[in-house]
Every structure is written in structure tokens, then in C-alpha cells.
Amino acid sequence: MTKKLLCLNVELLNAYNNAKPMYPFMVPSPKLCSAFVTTDFINTINKALSLIDENDLNEVSFRSDDVNWFSSLSEQIYQEIRSNLHVTKDCIYYSGAFAPDKTPIFVSTRLPLSSITPDEKRAARQLNLAFLATDTAKALISEIENLDREMQLAWERLDSLEGLTSAIDGVKAASFTTPSEKTDELALEVSIEIKQLEKEAESLERLIERKCELLCNRVLSISVGDRIITQTKLNNKNQEIQLESVRYYNGTLYLTGPKVLKNGLLGKRSESAYVTLVPNNEHK
Secondary structure, eight states: OOOEEEEEEEEEOHHHHHHGGGOSSOOOOOOEEEEEEOHHHHHHHHHHHHHHHHHTOSEEEEEESSOEEESSSSOBOOSOEEEEEEEESSEEEEEEEETTOOSOOEEEOOEEGGGTOGGGOOOOEEOOGGGGGSHHHHHHHHHHHHHHHHHHHHHHHHHHHHHHHHHHHTOOOSOSSSOOHHHHHHHHHHHHHHHHHHHHHHHHHHHHHHHHHHHIIIIIOOOTTOEEEEEOTTTOOEEEEEOOEEEEETTEEEEEEEEEOTTSOEEEEEEEEEEESSOTTTOO
16 A cells, blocks of 8 residues: 655653753753554554453554654654554544653654545445346245255265265274175265365355355445445444445345444454345245
8 A cells, every 4th residue: 555654743851851850961852753554553553442442442653653753844753762653533643652661751742544545435335225126036936945045065075975974984894804895895985075175165155155245236236345334233223334245144135344433444343144045934
């Protein structure tokens, strides 16, 4: 991604004047700080926002080695500074102290999160389930159902064959001298069929996933990466997720992805939207 440079004013805390006489060097007064907006920087913010959202916190802070401090526009401070990045629900800011001290004695001004990644927020789409009644949708849903039944048959036969394998393995030899060729041949045949069925079932699973994505694209006009508005399962409140995966199970389409936080960034927690494609009384 293209790097953006953040430049923030710095304010001295009261602790700065108390700490200044204790340093064995001429202590500069930080006036500015700067940091690049990188992928790691965004990931750190997303991690912090997830912690805030999941644990009802006001703020999360991390040690940061990616911020530079300046006493003027052209004078960087080279003394070692222990820097921290602070993240709240709405903004970020930095704090610092001259090593080896850890208690901050200066802080930057606060920067709204919306100023950091304005392009990250996309318009969310509301699902229009009425399109599931169209002929195109019905044809795709029928195809998905048929593929799913075929996959279930493959998995069921796999389960039974694995039971047969265990039974064959448990058969005791007739004697020390009599070979068990037929039993060995049967075990080999079962092993070969199990491997073939595993490949077939996994291939069907991938095909079903592609058909589900096609259904989303052609009928619901959404694709992986889009942001969609759904309802929570517990209280039916609207929530926004960024679609990450689509899967089908037992007549239902599951649209899953990370929750979009109030500031437009992605949280760590994943949520799902449940779209009924085949009613229970029609599902075979």
C-alpha cells in the first residue's frame, strides 16, 4: 500500500519539568512526532480495536519503535525514547519518555481514525432476498442442493469404509503359517477407495463453494470483500460485516466475515449472516 506520513504536535506533561533535571544530557523539548501509515500500523490498530470492542475497554496501548520525535521541523531527537501508540475507539495518539524511564512525560495530539484510513470504509450493501425467487436463483440453488447431496453420500460411504478398515485391522490371523492374502487385498482395496472418495468429496466441497459465490454474485449482487448489512441472530439488530467466505449447509447459506466497527475498520471477531435457500419442509 502507498505510505502516508502522519505528523502530530506534541504537548509536554507536567512530569517533563520534574524529570528534566535528572537527565545527564541536554534534554530537548519534543514539539512534533511522525510515523508512516503502513500495513503493520493498520493491523496494530485493528488488533487494538478488536480488544476494545470485545472487552469493553476505553483504550489499548502498544510499545512502538516506528515513531520519530522532533524538537523542530528540521531537528530530529536522537536520544532513545520509549514510545507508545495509544488507540481508543475514535482516535490514536503517541506518548513518550526518555530511556530508561517508562512513565510518559510528553504526548502527541489526538488524531481521528477516520483521518488515517478514509479509503478503508466502503458503502455497505443491504441484502435483497427477494431475488432468490428468480429463475436464475432457483436453478443455482437446485444445482447446489444436488452437489451437496452427492457430497454427503461420499462422506457417508467414507465413514462406513473407515469402520470396515477398523474391522479388518482387528481380524486375527488364522495361524502363523497361513497367509491372509484375501484380507490384505480387501484392506488395500478399501484404502484405495477411501483415498478416491476423499478427493471426490473435497472436490465437490470446493465446487459447492464456487457455486455459492456465483449465487451471491449473480443473484444477491455481492462478492467476497464486499461489506454487507445483516441482522444479529440473538436480538435481530443490524450489523455490518465484510464478506470473507460463503458456505452452504443443510439448506442454508452462511455469509461470514469480520465485523465492521463503528469507526469503519475491521474487528477481530467474525460474524455470520444466515440466508435460508431451501425451507426445512422442502429440504431432502
